[in-house]
Amino acid sequence: MPEHGSLLGETVIFTGTLKTLEVFDLVRHYGGVPVSIPLIQVNEVEEQTDETKMKNCANFDWLIFTSQNAVRAFQSKMERFAISVNEIPSKIAAVGTRTAAALEKIGFSVEFIPSVFSADVFVKQFKPTNGELNVLFLKGTLAGSIIREELPFEVKEWTVYETGAKRDSIDSLVDLLKNKRNCSVLFASPSAVRVFKEDAVPIIGWEGYTIGAIGHITERALIEAGATVDVKPEIYTLKELVKSLSKRKDEFR
Incomplete structure (x- = not known):
């Protein structure tokens, strides 16, 4: 000391x-x-449709993670259904260096991180050059609607963890x-x-x-x-x- x-x-x-x-x-x-x-306490949300949703991740151009909790829940589902990183060719966007590090630790390459680690800055800076995009936001139960509402293309959401008091x-x-x-x-x-x-x-x-x-x-x-x-x-x-x-x-x- x-x-x-x-x-x-x-x-x-x-x-x-x-x-x-x-x-x-x-x-x-x-x-x-x-x-x-x-x-607060965080728990993974488990549903009967999880395996189907996990396999469908490969069809998205981008996966968006805004917290380490989402990464942890996603990793748990990958392990439960024996899905490897190689089976998910989607590009990855992360809000924050810690979230990016958690993704990279399980084998993903993070292609985009905003300069300020918040959703409102993310939606202003996330501008992929592709035309029509198929995007999935991995989120928690208390996540706001800004990513879904303010990105200039359709964003699908998957609630993978819940936050409680x-x-x-x-x-x-x-x-x-x-x-x-x-x-x-x-x-x-x-x-x-x-x-x-x-x-x-x-x-x-x-x-x-x-x-x-x-x-x-x-x-x-x-x-x-x-x-x-x-x-x-x-x-x-x-x-x-x-x-x-x-x-x-x-x-x-």
């Missing part, structure tokens, strides 16, 4: 489901104490915020913001701790919920959010 650092004495709370402990190491590097208290985490989170002097709460999705607003805010409010948002969509959800966002990175990853938090705390020392 460092004897000094920009996050020394700071408890940094992650409210999303962590895909890697790399960000924990980064918090410790800056002297802070990382804590994972997920407010993990309300048994609220008591632990509230206790931490009540009893620790220096806390930062980091939000990686509007879904986590929604659960926090409904279950934690009536008890502790929005004051007394630092609030971080991974990107402008989550920032907007926080502002609409009544919060003041203290930290938002230019690059929308948890690692960059921790770096931005460290920089902010250093400036206020």
Whole structure:
């Protein structure tokens, strides 16, 4: 543990489901104490039509993934039905470097990533040169309609995972915020913001701790919920959010 650092004495709370402990190491590097208290839980959606839909993926020009959760659910279906990457010749688009890395880890080559890791920027920058396109968006139950509605061609959707509230985490989170002097709460999705607003805010409010948002969509959800966002990175990853938090705390020392 460092004897000094920009996050020394700071408890940094992650409210999303962590895909890697790399960000924990980064918090410790800056002297802070990382804590994972997920407010949402993610499960694969399984249906009787899954095998048919998996085999049909080969008929799409592009597959679009906006989260690692979608990649994980898709991989599970590939393994369950013994479908290899070679059987899916579609081009792949990913929103975010982490999502792209998850796809590449299972053998896909990612052909397109937007400059800002959000759906609203994706639809502005995703402009394949092909004419008529057959596109499939692999999504979760809480995904917005922007990709389907704003891309200039027909987009079919397949819901491969579901997101639900993990309300048994609220008591632990509230206790931490009540009893620790220096806390930062980091939000990686509007879904986590929604659960926090409904279950934690009536008890502790929005004051007394630092609030971080991974990107402008989550920032907007926080502002609409009544919060003041203290930290938002230019690059929308948890690692960059921790770096931005460290920089902010250093400036206020």
